[in-house]
Amino acid sequence: MDPSSLLNGLNDKQAQAVSAPLSNMLVLAGAGSGKTRVLTHRIAWLMQQLGQSPYSILAVTFTNKAAAEMRERVEHVVGTNMSRMWIGTFHGLAHRLLRTHYQDANLPQSFQILDSDDQLRLLKRILKSLNLDEKQYPPRQAQGYINGKKDQGLRPKDIENTIFPIEQNLKKIYEVYQESCDRAGLVDFAEILLRAHELWLNKPHILAHYQDRFKHILVDEFQDTNAIQYAWIRVLAGNSANVMIVGDDDQSIYGWRGAQVENLHRFLNDFNGAETIRLEQNYRSSGNILKASNELIANNSERLGKSLWTDDVEGEKIALYCAFNEMDEARYIVSRIADWQDNGGSLADCAILYRSNAQSRVLEEALLHKGLAYRIYGGLRFFERQEIKDAMSYLRLMANKDDDAAFERIVNTPARGIGDRTLDILRSTARQEQLTLWQASIKVLNEKMLAARASNAVRGFMDLIVELQQQTTDMPLYRMTDTVIQDSGLKTMYQAEKGEKAQARIDNLEELVTAAKTFELPEDLEDMGELNGFLSHAALEAGEGQADAFTDAVQLMTLHSAKGLEFPQVFMAGVEEGLFPSKMALEEGDRLDEERRLCYVGMTRAMQKLTITHAESRRIYGREDYSRPSRFIKEIPEQYVDEIRMKTKVTQPKPSFSSGFSSGYSSGFSSSQRNQKSQAPKPSFTQNHDSGLTEGQRVRHKKFGEGKVLELEGMGEQACVRVNFDDYGVKKLKVMIAKLEGL
Numbered sequence: 001m002d003p004s005s006l007l008n009g010l011n012d013k014q015a016q017a018v019s020a021p022l023s024n025m026l027v028l029a030g031a032g033s034g035k036t037r038v039l040t041h042r043i044a045w046l047m048q049q050l051g052q053s054p055y056s057i058l059a060v061t062f063t064n065k066a067a068a069e070m071r072e073r074v075e076h077v078v079g080t081n082m083s084r085m086w087i088g089t090f091h092g093l094a095h096r097l098l099r100t101h102y103q104d105a106n107l108p109q110s111f112q113i114l115d116s117d118d119q120l121r122l123l124k125r126i127l128k129s130l131n132l133d134e135k136q137y138p139p140r141q142a143q144g145y146i147n148g149k150k151d152q153g154l155r156p157k158d159i160e161n162t163i164f165p166i167e168q169n170l171k172k173i174y175e176v177y178q179e180s181c182d183r184a185g186l187v188d189f190a191e192i193l194l195r196a197h198e199l200w201l202n203k204p205h206i207l208a209h210y211q212d213r214f215k216h217i218l219v220d221e222f223q224d225t226n227a228i229q230y231a232w233i234r235v236l237a238g239n240s241a242n243v244m245i246v247g248d249d250d251q252s253i254y255g256w257r258g259a260q261v262e263n264l265h266r267f268l269n270d271f272n273g274a275e276t277i278r279l280e281q282n283y284r285s286s287g288n289i290l291k292a293s294n295e296l297i298a299n300n301s302e303r304l305g306k307s308l309w310t311d312d313v314e315g316e317k318i319a320l321y322c323a324f325n326e327m328d329e330a331r332y333i334v335s336r337i338a339d340w341q342d343n344g345g346s347l348a349d350c351a352i353l354y355r356s357n358a359q360s361r362v363l364e365e366a367l368l369h370k371g372l373a374y375r376i377y378g379g380l381r382f383f384e385r386q387e388i389k390d391a392m393s394y395l396r397l398m399a400n401k402d403d404d405a406a407f408e409r410i411v412n413t414p415a416r417g418i419g420d421r422t423l424d425i426l427r428s429t430a431r432q433e434q435l436t437l438w439q440a441s442i443k444v445l446n447e448k449m450l451a452a453r454a455s456n457a458v459r460g461f462m463d464l465i466v467e468l469q470q471q472t473t474d475m476p477l478y479r480m481t482d483t484v485i486q487d488s489g490l491k492t493m494y495q496a497e498k499g500e501k502a503q504a505r506i507d508n509l510e511e512l513v514t515a516a517k518t519f520e521l522p523e524d525l526e527d528m529g530e531l532n533g534f535l536s537h538a539a540l541e542a543g544e545g546q547a548d549a550f551t552d553a554v555q556l557m558t559l560h561s562a563k564g565l566e567f568p569q570v571f572m573a574g575v576e577e578g579l580f581p582s583k584m585a586l587e588e589g590d591r592l593d594e595e596r597r598l599c600y601v602g603m604t605r606a607m608q609k610l611t612i613t614h615a616e617s618r619r620i621y622g623r624e625d626y627s628r629p630s631r632f633i634k635e636i637p638e639q640y641v642d643e644i645r646m647k648t649k650v651t652q653p654k655p656s657f658s659s660g661f662s663s664g665y666s667s668g669f670s671s672s673q674r675n676q677k678s679q680a681p682k683p684s685f686t687q688n689h690d691s692g693l694t695e696g697q698r699v700r701h702k703k704f705g706e707g708k709v710l711e712l713e714g715m716g717e718q719a720c721v722r723v724n725f726d727d728y729g730v731k732k733l734k735v736m737i738a739k740l741e742g743l
């Protein structure tokens with residue numbers, strides 16, 4: 001391919017970064033300046049112009065969604081299958097390493113991931129067992145302490161003893177917590193990274209293998225790496241890999257979770273000959289939005305300093321709407337989205353961003369009321385919902401009987417007469433004998449430590465798990481999931497609850513079967529088995545995968561999860577003192593700058609139109625607050641803002657807004673304000689293929705039986721096909737190997 005075509009559509013600075021000789025490099029630039037685009041093109045350049053194999057490339061992105069997009073974009077540019085390239089989040093990649101080298105990492109093959117909710121439950125139990133008062137040692141604080149230490153690479157033995165009893169006890173909690181995770185084969189999120197780092201340090205032959213392999217390491221959003229992530233990359237890179245990092249100090253928004261923006265400087269010191277390339281042209285936002293964002297962020301001190309310009313038109317001013325209350329705010333936003341849609345715009349072009357997850361409920365109600373489809377990223381994550389976690393816990397316990405977190409969750413769900421007293425006996429036996437709860441139950445039963453009824457109940461539970469496991473061994477994953485939902489009694493339990501909420505829970509359980517059906521285990525992880533693969537997928541990709549990509553829907557997410565994304569229409573809701581900046585940030589002075597960066601991230605997501613809203617009163621977290629507009633609004637010069645006046649109050653609510661959304665605002669806006677270009681939907685390609693297969697065709701596979709071809713990609717030896725098998729769900733197969741028979 002002609003090298004210039006890879007550089008087409010790039011400015012000089014971008015082209016310089018993409019086509020640089022092999023070296024270490026930092027691309028430091030503001031929002032929307034094409035950092036991610038440079039990273040993607042660089043990967044293509046490495047392969048096409050410098051003859052590097054995808055096998056030698058490791059790319060780290062911030063979300064699984066971003067990873068999938070990047071893989072797709074690179075495949076599109078280079079036209080080959082990139083399955084041999086490793087690309088993912090820090091957690092996803094580290095998890096993959098641990099799965100592959102579980103023995104060297106001292107983990108059982110069936111180890112499971114402990115999410116933050118389960119982690120908290122486990123800690124509560126540990127506090128109790130140590131006789132520590134939850135008031136003096138709030139479980140969340142202990143959780144923060146443990147995760148914080150792990151993020152710094154510290155085990156309990158690495159933490160110095162202090163004379164302060166609280167610290168000593170926190171350390172003790174960490175110790176006991178870790179022992180019980182290790183016993184149960186559970187790793188929390190921070191542990192995944194820490195163990196992967198320890199794997200480098202303790203197993204030189206494994207490190208050598210990967211150092212030999214990954215000659216090229218590329219990391220997006222580097223400003224948000226924490227100490228352990230930095231160390232992991234540093235060790236892996238050794239002295240020979242070429243590392244390209246891209247980042248923006250103004251978008252560092254995870255300081256509260258241990259991210260260290262100093263890692264950008266550290267990189268320049270630690271990596272030989274690292275050069276900095278700065279990009280200054282913004283291609284995303286129209287003039288007013290960009291200038292307003294620049295002015296806002298200029299209020300921060302200690303910036304590396306960047307200037308961003310655009311040659312795009314001034315565009316529309318930022319709309320600022322002051323609502324009576326949160327319902328009026330939601331209604332306003334929704335009415336604007338409906339207008340946008342009426343003018344031919346697509347819903348997916350609209351994003352509503354908020355500071356706190358709790359804000360989403362009112363927005364959801366307003367969207368439902370208006371009949372607009374929406375999708376939530378993060379927050380109410382599918383795999384975090386109660387009923388899903390219940391069902392997954394059955395699967396987890398079937399995969400690994402020592403999984404204490406799963407045991408605790410379902411031992412009496414649905415209720416089967418195992419009360420607190422019985423559980424206390426199980427827990428204390430487990431603690432005294434250093435056993436897991438499952439092992440402790442066996443002992444308690446054998447030694448007849450329980451009254452007959454309790455003992456029958458525990459036995460019944462254990463039998464159920466063993467039976468479920470035996471009965472489903474040879475089933476495809478989705479049938480296994482379905483069987484568990486039915487035979488565990490979960491479905492019956494939720495059916496008995498009645499009401500809309502219960503129905504939603506049943507719908508979700510059914511959706512879980514679909515999720516299992518469409519789950520694809522990556523080829524190189526086949527050893528771990530479909531069940532373990534699915535469980536890890538649920539823990540790692542919670543929420544990101546929930547979206548049905550085919551429905552046009554408004555996107556709702558927190559400001560944090562909007563990082564790296566862009567939308568023609570952005571609404572920032574609840575921009576009020578105490579909410580954004582948050583109360584906590586206001587109390588701890590040094591966090592104000594980080595909130596401002598978060599505001600900058602939010603504003604710079606907007607391409608054509610940014611709307612900022614705040615409410616005079618707001619009911620949130622169960623109380624009513626009267627609030628002032630955020631200081632961030634005042635920091636945006638007036639010339640970029642169009643303040644929307646509320647229409648005169650109407651006493652009669654509009655009929656279509658009879659419930660809940662009946663406050664003052666009465667009509668939509670003049671259409672002159674809405675002449676935004678709408679974006680055409682992406683075309684979908686149906687291709688013919690040199691394999692002789694076509695999309696939509698029915699085929700037969702020796703093992704998986706009959707199914708329908710969903711998608712074909714790549715050519716020749718690399719050609720792959722995705723087939724939805726009637727009994728086994730979606731599988732991605734190499735055409736050469738699969739030997740599909742057309743029907």
Ligand SMILES: Nc1ncnc2c1ncn2[C@@H]1O[C@H](COP(=O)(O)OP(=O)(O)OP(=O)(O)O)[C@@H](O)[C@H]1O
Nearest residue numbers: 009010011030031032033034035036037283284564
């Ligand atoms: N040279 C260019 N010509 C035209 N469009 C470009 C160019 N470079 C980037 N873009 C477009 O500008 C937008 C922003 O690019 P990109 O997402 O790579 O920026 P970024 O620096 O990674 O932003 P963020 O800091 O928000 O992650 C994208 O739509 C991208 O396709």
Ligand SMILES: [Mg+2]
Nearest residue numbers: 035036037564
């Ligand atoms: Mg980016």
